[in-house]
Amino acid sequence: MSNLYIHYPFCKQACHYCNFHFSTTKEGREDMFKLIKNELHLRSKELTDPIESIYFGGGSPSLISPENIYSFIDLIKNKFKIKQNIEVTLEVNPDDVTEEYLLNLKNAGINRLSIGIQSFFEKDLIIMNRAHDVNQAHKSLELAGKFFQNFSIDLIYGMPYSSLANWKNNLEIALSYNPPHISAYALTVEEKTVLHHKVKEKKIDLLDDDYVKQQYDILLKTLEKEGYINYEFSNFGKQNYFSINNQNYWIGKPYIGLGPSAHSYDGKYLRTWNVSNNHNYAKSIMSGVLDLKIEKLSTKDLYNEYLMTALRTLEGVSLAHIKKSFGKRYTLYLEDQVKRHLKYRNLFWDGDYLKVAKKAKFLTDGIAADLFLV
Ligand code: SF4
Numbered sequence: 001m002s003n004l005y006i007h008y009p010f011c012k013q014a015c016h017y018c019n020f021h022f023s024t025t026k027e028g029r030e031d032m033f034k035l036i037k038n039e040l041h042l043r044s045k046e047l048t049d050p051i052e053s054i055y056f057g058g059g060s061p062s063l064i065s066p067e068n069i070y071s072f073i074d075l076i077k078n079k080f081k082i083k084q085n086i087e088v089t090l091e092v093n094p095d096d097v098t099e100e101y102l103l104n105l106k107n108a109g110i111n112r113l114s115i116g117i118q119s120f121f122e123k124d125l126i127i128m129n130r131a132h133d134v135n136q137a138h139k140s141l142e143l144a145g146k147f148f149q150n151f152s153i154d155l156i157y158g159m160p161y162s163s164l165a166n167w168k169n170n171l172e173i174a175l176s177y178n179p180p181h182i183s184a185y186a187l188t189v190e191e192k193t194v195l196h197h198k199v200k201e202k203k204i205d206l207l208d209d210d211y212v213k214q215q216y217d218i219l220l221k222t223l224e225k226e227g228y229i230n231y232e233f234s235n236f237g238k239q240n241y242f243s244i245n246n247q248n249y250w251i252g253k254p255y256i257g258l259g260p261s262a263h264s265y266d267g268k269y270l271r272t273w274n275v276s277n278n279h280n281y282a283k284s285i286m287s288g289v290l291d292l293k294i295e296k297l298s299t300k301d302l303y304n305e306y307l308m309t310a311l312r313t314l315e316g317v318s319l320a321h322i323k324k325s326f327g328k329r330y331t332l333y334l335e336d337q338v339k340r341h342l343k344y345r346n347l348f349w350d351g352d353y354l355k356v357a358k359k360a361k362f363l364t365d366g367i368a369a370d371l372f373l374v
Pocket residue numbers: 010011013014015018019020022058059060093
């Protein structure tokens with residue numbers, strides 16, 4: 001099985017925390033979609049396995065017309081093998097949502113929406129420089145529930161000046177729309193973003209880590225109480241609503257990323273990615289030769305990446321998998337490295353699986369880094 005990711009590199013305006021590859025220019029948007037389709041043709045030989053999920057991300061793929069989305073999905077269905085219950089997700093910004101748009105998306109073959117709400121507070125949206133306002137956030141969810149059974153709300157916690165009560169309130173409002181899936185990410189300050197600049201200039205104060213941890217604990221507690229399963233550090237789903245795209249990514253299944261900056265992985269050891277420049281991407285596609293960067297992952301890289309992703313998941317790290325895929329040296333190393341965390345009950349064994357204790361969940365990435373082979 002393989003997965004297809006499409007990176008549409010345009011946005012209406014730049015969110016101040018975002019370091020993804022995108023452009024706010026209005027030029028070339030239509031052409032870009034044609035180029036992405038051409039890339040699909042150029043790489044068709046790589047798509048031999050049935051496709052299990054298609055994910056339109058970006059950027060802002062809700063700027064793509066439903067006609068283009070339809071023609072793309074149609075092309076895939078006609079040209080490639082696909083799994084019967086294929087998941088087809090589109091990331092949607094609330095300001096792009098209208099009744100007509102959602103209906104057309106549904107007819108085009110989209111069966112899952114990931115809606116970038118981020119917050120139900122105007123103050124947060126202004127700090128983030130999101131293109132939508134609170135009214136649009138509400139409206140988009142009312143309509144999403146009307147047309148889609150499967151949709152996810154994206155939220156951001158750890159917002160500057162946000163209180164625990166604010167965050168709890170954000171979750172309660174999200175829950176009032178009964179979403180089958182919620183993703184919640186801590187605000188991170190990425191280099192070269194406006195947020196980074198403002199923090200450096202002391203124009204914005206960040207929350208301290210302990211306060212962000214308290215918000216994460218509220219997230220775990222609130223969503224668990226409502227029947228959501230925390231199947232990955234930042235992802236919560238009702239039974240049968242876990243994202244296929246995300247899960248396949250975490251368990252290391254192959255995926256093909258189309259569009260500028262999109263990454264691909266062969267499921268073994270090769271990672272490639274397209275040039276992060278729209279103009280150079282267009283040039284390469286038109287010449288018929290992809291402008292790809294290639295990274296060959298070493299056994300050590302694969303081991304560290306497996307630990308990082310698996311420890312964040314509900315399933316945890318499988319010792320049998322470590323033994324089979326990495327051998328004795330790595331198994332002994334892991335068993336030695338975990339001792340301290342087992343002693344402090346940050347980690348525990350559940351049969352063959354190493355898992356993070358609830359009290360230490362917020363520290364998952366740091367614990368994983370402790371277990372890395374360096
Ligand atoms: S809409 Fe998404 S991709 Fe675009 S700038 Fe905002 S966060 Fe980044």
